[in-house]
Amino acid sequence: MKFFNSLAALVVLGTTAVTPVASAATLDDVMKKGFIQCGVSQGLPGFSNPDEKGNWTGIDIDVCRAVAAAVFGDASQVKYTPLSAKVRFTALQSGEIDMLSRNTTWTLTRDTSLGLNFAGVNYYDGQGFMVPKKLGVESAKELDGAAVCTNLGTTTELNMSDYFAANKMKYTPVVFEKADEVVAAYDAGRCDVYTTDRSGLAAQRLKMKDPDAHMVLPETISKEPLGPVVRHGDDQWLDIVKWTLFAMIEAEEQGITSKNVDDKLKSDNPATKRLLGVEGDMGEKLGLSNKWVYNIVKQVGNYGESFDEHVGPNTPLKLTRGVNALWNKGGLMYPMPIR
Amino acid sequence: MNNSDPALFGSAPPKPSIWNDPFYRSLFFQFSAFVVVVLLGKYLFDNTTENMARQGIASGFGFMGSVSGFDVTSSLVKYSASSTYGQAFLVGLLNTLLVSAVSIFLATMIGFMVGIARLSSNWLIAKMATVYIEVLRNIPLLLQIFFWYFAVLRPLPSPRQSLDLFDMVFVNNRGLYLPAPVFDDLAIWLLIAVVVAIALIIFLTRWAKRKQDETGETFPLFLTSVSLLIGLPLLALLATGFPVHWEMPVLQGFNFRGGLTLIPEFVALTLALSTYTAAFIAEVVRAGIQAVPKGQTEAANALGLRSGVILRQVVIPQAMRVIVPPLTNQYLNLTKNSSLAAAIAYPDLVLIFAGTVLMQTGQAVEIIFITMAVYLLISLSIALFMNWYNKRMMLVER
Numbered sequence: 001m002k003f004f005n006s007l008a009a010l011v012v013l014g015t016t017a018v019t020p021v022a023s024a025a026t027l028d029d030v031m032k033k034g035f036i037q038c039g040v041s042q043g044l045p046g047f048s049n050p051d052e053k054g055n056w057t058g059i060d061i062d063v064c065r066a067v068a069a070a071v072f073g074d075a076s077q078v079k080y081t082p083l084s085a086k087v088r089f090t091a092l093q094s095g096e097i098d099m100l101s102r103n104t105t106w107t108l109t110r111d112t113s114l115g116l117n118f119a120g121v122n123y124y125d126g127q128g129f130m131v132p133k134k135l136g137v138e139s140a141k142e143l144d145g146a147a148v149c150t151n152l153g154t155t156t157e158l159n160m161s162d163y164f165a166a167n168k169m170k171y172t173p174v175v176f177e178k179a180d181e182v183v184a185a186y187d188a189g190r191c192d193v194y195t196t197d198r199s200g201l202a203a204q205r206l207k208m209k210d211p212d213a214h215m216v217l218p219e220t221i222s223k224e225p226l227g228p229v230v231r232h233g234d235d236q237w238l239d240i241v242k243w244t245l246f247a248m249i250e251a252e253e254q255g256i257t258s259k260n261v262d263d264k265l266k267s268d269n270p271a272t273k274r275l276l277g278v279e280g281d282m283g284e285k286l287g288l289s290n291k292w293v294y295n296i297v298k299q300v301g302n303y304g305e306s307f308d309e310h311v312g313p314n315t316p317l318k319l320t321r322g323v324n325a326l327w328n329k330g331g332l333m334y335p336m337p338i339r
Numbered sequence: 340m341n342n343s344d345p346a347l348f349g350s351a352p353p354k355p356s357i358w359n360d361p362f363y364r365s366l367f368f369q370f371s372a373f374v375v376v377v378l379l380g381k382y383l384f385d386n387t388t389e390n391m392a393r394q395g396i397a398s399g400f401g402f403m404g405s406v407s408g409f410d411v412t413s414s415l416v417k418y419s420a421s422s423t424y425g426q427a428f429l430v431g432l433l434n435t436l437l438v439s440a441v442s443i444f445l446a447t448m449i450g451f452m453v454g455i456a457r458l459s460s461n462w463l464i465a466k467m468a469t470v471y472i473e474v475l476r477n478i479p480l481l482l483q484i485f486f487w488y489f490a491v492l493r494p495l496p497s498p499r500q501s502l503d504l505f506d507m508v509f510v511n512n513r514g515l516y517l518p519a520p521v522f523d524d525l526a527i528w529l530l531i532a533v534v535v536a537i538a539l540i541i542f543l544t545r546w547a548k549r550k551q552d553e554t555g556e557t558f559p560l561f562l563t564s565v566s567l568l569i570g571l572p573l574l575a576l577l578a579t580g581f582p583v584h585w586e587m588p589v590l591q592g593f594n595f596r597g598g599l600t601l602i603p604e605f606v607a608l609t610l611a612l613s614t615y616t617a618a619f620i621a622e623v624v625r626a627g628i629q630a631v632p633k634g635q636t637e638a639a640n641a642l643g644l645r646s647g648v649i650l651r652q653v654v655i656p657q658a659m660r661v662i663v664p665p666l667t668n669q670y671l672n673l674t675k676n677s678s679l680a681a682a683i684a685y686p687d688l689v690l691i692f693a694g695t696v697l698m699q700t701g702q703a704v705e706i707i708f709i710t711m712a713v714y715l716l717i718s719l720s721i722a723l724f725m726n727w728y729n730k731r732m733m734l735v736e737r
Binding site: 085086089090093109110112113114115143144145146147149152153154157158161162164165171172173174175176177178181184185188189190192231232233 | 391393394395396397408409410411412413420489492493495497512513591592593594596603604681682683684686690694695697698699700701702703
C-alpha cells in the first residue's frame with residue numbers, strides 16, 4: 001500500500017531530470033504553479049486535521065498557510081498531501097511536496113543523512129505514555145512487561161526501546177503504520193500502553209470511545225522538538241520557511257495580532273515598522289514582498305493566536321503553553337531578531 | 340532454417356544480402372532493443388545517484404551492520420534493540436516466510452475441501468461451499484484482515500480475565516499462550532525416531548506400490564504410516580524416560596510469561612490469508628476435477644471401485660495436472676499478499692525492513708530494492724518448486 005507510494009516516489013527520484021536548478025529554486029517552482037504543496041499528517045487534531053467541512057486546520061497547517069501568505073500574499077494558496085510517518089521524508093526528498101509540516105522531530109540523523117533541513121521548531125514536545133485508568137498504574141516505572149502500541153517509523157520507537165532498556169524493564173512493541181490503527185488497537189485492548197508525543201496523546205485521546213477512561217502518565221521520556229522541514233540544498237526556501245516561523249513568534253512578542261495588525265501599521269515602534277514592512281526591506285531580502293509579515297499576521301495570526309485556537313486550554317486538547325511560551329515568559333520560543 | 344542443401348534443390352538459391360537476411364535482421368533488432376533497455380537502466384541509475392548525492396541523501400549498504408535500536412513484537416531468532424539492521428532484516432524475512440508457509444498449508448487444506456465440497460451431490464454442502472467461495476473471494480483482502488484482527492481482538496478478555504483450558508492454554512487479547520516443550524539432552528533420540536519413521540514410510544510406500552503393480556494386492560499404507568509416525572517417537576520417549584518437560588505460561592504482572600505465544604496479529608493474518616486464498620484454490624480444484632473426463636469415473640465405477648478410492652486414485656491424480664499450474668499462482672499471490680501485514684502490526688519484512696529500518700536510516704532506494712529482490716526470490720523459489728512438482732505429476736505416456 002504505502003509501500004507503493006514510496007516506490008512511486010523513488011521512480012520520481014530516478015526520473016527527475018538532472019538540472020542544477022531543479023532542486024535549487026523551490027520558490028520559482030512554487031511561484032510558477034501558484035500554490036504550495038504542503039505535506040501534513042493523516043489527521044492529528046490540533047496539529048493537522050480536516051474539520052467537518054473538509055478544511056485542514058491546526059498549528060502545523062498554520063505554518064503552511066503562513067508561508068503561502070508570505071509568498072503569495074494569500075494564505076489559501078496551499079494544497080495538502082496527507083502523509084503517513086513512513087513516507088513523509090521520501091515525499092519531500094522526491095519533490096512531491098515543497099515543505100513538510102507534520103509534527104516531525106528534529107534529529108541529527110534526519111538533518112544529515114536524509115538530505116533534509118529543519119526550519120525551526122513550532123512545538124516543543126516530549127514522549128509520554130497513556131494507559132487506561134482501570135489499569136491502576138501511576139508511573140511509567142511500573143510498566144514492566146507491558147504491551148505498548150505505537151506508530152511505525154517514528155523516533156517514538158527508538159525512545160521507548162531506550163527507556164525500557166535503561167530501566168531494565170521488558171515490553172512488547174506493537175507497531176502500526178497509521179495513527180488511527182494504533183488508536184483502534186489500543187482502544188480494543190491489544191496494548192496496555194499507548195505511547196507517542198504528549199501532544200499527540202492529547203489529540204488522539206479525543207478519537208477514543210471513552211476519552212475520560214484514559215490517563216497520561218507523568219513521565220516525559222524524550223525531547224521532541226517538532227518543526228517544519230524542507231529539502232537540503234535550497235537555502236533561499238529554507239530561509240523563507242525559517243523566517244516565516246520566526247515572524248509569527250516575533251509578532252506575538254510585539255503584541256501584533258490579526259485583529260490589531262492594521263492599527264499597528266501606524267505604530268511608532270521601529271521594530272514593528274520594520275516587521276510589518278512600513279520601513280526597511282526585510283521581505284525583499286528573502287525574495288518576498290515587504291508586506292510579508294503583515295500578510296502572515298493578518299491572514300493566519302501570530303504564533304500565540306494559532307496555539308490558542310488549535311491546541312490551547314480552550315480547545316478539546318487543553319494543552320497549556322508550558323515550554324512553548326515566549327522566551328520572556330519562561331518558555332523556549334525565541335525568535336531570532338528580524339533586522 | 341537452412342534450405343540451401345544442393346542435393347535437394349539442385350542449385351543453391353541466391354543468398355540474400357545481409358540487410359534482407361531474416362537471421363541478421365532479427366539479431367540486429369534484438370541487439371538494439373537490448374542496448375536501449377541497458378541505456379535506460381543506466382540513465383535511471385545515474386540519475387538517481389546524482390539526485391541523491393546532490394540532495395545529500397546517504398547511500399550504500401553499510402547501514403546493514405549498524406545497531407538498530409528498536410524492538411520487535413515477535414521474532415523467530417534472537418533479536419534485541421542492540422542487534423543490527425541486518426538482523427532486523429532477517430527477523431522480518433523469517434516472519435514473512437513463517438506466515439506464508441503456514442497460510443499456504445492451511446489454504447491448500449481448506450481449498451481442497453471446499454473445492455471437492457462444491458461438487459458434492461449433497462445440495463446443502465455444495466451450496467455452502469459456493470457461498471463460502473463467492474463471499475470470500477469478492478471482499479478485498481485488506482478488509483478481511485481488519486475483520487479478523489478486530490473480530491479476534493475485541494471479544495477477547497484482557498490478560499487478567501484470560502480464558503483458560505486446564506490451566507495450560509490461555510487465550511486473551513494479547514494472544515494465545517501454549518505450554519512450550521523443553522527438551523533435555525536425551526531428546527535427541529526423539530528426533531532420531533522421527534527420522535527413522537519417515538525413512539521407513541518412504542521405503543514402505545515404494546514397496547507397497549511395487550507389490551500392487553506386481554500382484555494387485557493393496558497394503559494399508561495410510562494406517563501403517565500414521566502408527567509408525569506416532570509409535571516410534573513414543574517408544575523412544577518411553578525408552579529414554581520422557582526427557583521432555585513443559586514450560587507453562589504464568590500470569591506475571593501485565594501478561595503471561597514463558598511458554599509459546601501466538602500473537603493475535605499472526606493469528607489474524609494467517610486466518611485472513613488462508614481463508615481468502617482457499618476460495619480461489621477451491622475454484623482451481625473444482626476446475627481440475629471437472630477437467631477429468633466423466634468416462635474415467637464411470638470406468639472406475641464399472642470396475643467396482645468405491646467412491647473414495649475413485650476420488651483418490653483415479654480423479655485427483657489426473658486433476659492434479661490441471662490444478663498445479665494455477666495453484667502455483669495462488670501460492671505466489673498469497674506470499675505477496677502477506678505484505679499487507681503492515682496494516683495490522685504483524686512484524687513482517689515490509690513492516691520491519693521497508694518500514695522501521697527505512698525510516699530510521701532513510702535509505703529508501705537500497706531498502707526498497709532489497710525488499711523487492713527478496714519477494715522476487717521467494718516467488719521464483721516457489722515457482723521453481725511447483726514446476727518441478729508439476730513435471731512429476733504430468734501424465735507419463737507409455
